[in-house]
Amino acid sequence: MLILLRAGVIGLNVALVLAEKGYGRHTTVIAEHLPGDTSINYTSPWAGANFSAISASDPNALRWDKLGYMHLLSLAAKDGKNAFVKETPSVEYWDELPSREKIDSMAAYLKDFKEIATQDLPAGVAFGIKFTTITINAPMHLLYLLRKLTQEYGVQVIRKKLPRVSSGYLSKDTKVVFNCTGNAAKELPGVQDSKCFPTRGQILLARASHVQQNIMRHGKDYETYVIPRPYSNGNVILGGFMQKNVGTPDTFGEESESILTRTTDLLPALNSNETEVLGAFAGLRPSREGGARVARENVQVGDAGRRVVVVHNYGAGGTGYQAGYGMAVEAVNTVTEEINALDIQSHL
Template sequence: MARDSIVILGAGIIGLDVAIELSKRGYGKYVTVIAEHLPGDTSIDYTSPWAGANFSGISGGDANALRWDRAGYTLMMEMIDKKVTEARYLEKTESTEYWDEMPQPDKIQSMTEYLRDLVIIPKSELPKAVAFGIKFTTVTINAPAHCQHLKTLLSEPEYGSVPFIRRRASRLQDAFLSENTKLVFNCIGNSAITLSGVSDAKCYPTRGQILLVKAPSVKQNIMRHGNGYETYVIPRPLSDGSVILGGYMQKGNSFPNVKEEETKSILQRTGELLPVLLNGEVEIIGAVVGLRPSREGGARVEQERISDKIVIHNYGAGGTGFQAGIGMAVDAVDLAAESLKELNQKSML
């Protein structure tokens, strides 16, 4: 097989997770990643660095979302336990989550089966207007550092010396770099809306605004899932006391600029959720906007055959890319099993 036998289009957390999964299965040396934006960039069009990021109950209750959540949580916890290299910027953190409306029974049942140290909070202890709450051990992630770390690992011989090429694709066909390219993983994020050859009408951006602050006394993750809003406090591992405060989930909104009134709302809501934020030590480092790559009906992970070539679509995770991405990557690479087998056989000829 040639170096560009397998191409990953997109270098956000979804594309990076696919690259890691391929590397683990021995295909790293046949992979090339092409993307307009790479880890380290800070463009509004590059979502992953702006994420909280953590494992939470923010995802939907459909079967795929529940399965990807479970896989992501279980695998990340195992990575931390085993102290594997990929888990450098992952950390176990105490977490409390509240819902203003009762989650679906399937979601509650699923969470009780795998979340570590899970406690369902008695109704008598819930804040006013909260219908359901849990405490458990979650995973928090230093999103920008984690993405850069994965890129660095993938560039090393042990992972396949995967090359990253900065290139903007205007059509899906651009991902087929040469006649050698037989398999493409389409991890294009928000560009799935406009990319020729994909143009998925079910996709839309979900705007979020967050604050990056210094708050060294914050050691816990806490979230409140409301009707039309999300409030969250997420400490960043290995960041010298940095914390993400949020936020917003504005469907179909792609306004790129920070809004001062939203900054004030975030500070008020997170202070009410975690009063330690009102102790005077919080220093605002910056406010940023990110556009989550969302999709009606949930993420798309499926195979498409184009002549004698295969595309594995893997996009539309919305705000769950860091928690669901590993499970999605496993499914995506599994879908390519026959193509990978054929490529492997050719490489031995």
């Protein structure tokens, strides 16, 4: 048996990779919150969500981004409407020049990638690109993944809050536990990763069906973005904030005003009678110093000290939707021997 802790986008992607390899009926997701729920402790539904250059420039982030983009691009082409993912034209600006390594990495695989000429950049912007991104209707995509996993692949789901990571070992038949606990990894007994911290974001949900492009501006201490939410009756996500070590679920009027001012400056088309703000929401990105952790660990459980395997897969911050599939592939690859021991015919 293979156990997944938590049902955010990270955990659901691990379950998907396992299911695609033929292990769906031997996989169980255990989570306090499931797609369709809302809680400040359940981050994934609050996301924008899209593929963007917001990630770091280290080799892990670059590798996960590429794997994630290719997966989402394929999904948009094959099952986009059902999966609530869509190709969308995108513009991204930086106030400070990003690393050449990151630029070259993106240029190698992003569809329709083009650097914007310096004379065409807005005031205060040092660098810009155009490319085809993938936008994602986050809450609906999570429901799609859950339905696909349970109905097509036979993945089991248990709604339960576990007191410690070792509680994932439901029986002696449990071979591997994938720890995809996000922000909870900081305090969860058996993990207690002091490098983890929340990064609060506030967004506005608006109806602006005339907006059909993704646009972002990466500042030194801010992020501004307009992300159309595909297959949502014209909704868009306006943001945002990147507040490290802030964990309040409250939303604030002055932050909403800041978002409206910045996004309208970035995309003047928002200043229209067709734009209607529907609400303000906050979410806590599961961040980690040094980047996400994808690693296996051999641990002991029970009085007999049985040796078992935990695969940690958390700390993606604001990149869970774009990097999640790549992280899942690598997480599963760390336990190839244990999974192969299940001796099940692959569906691939």
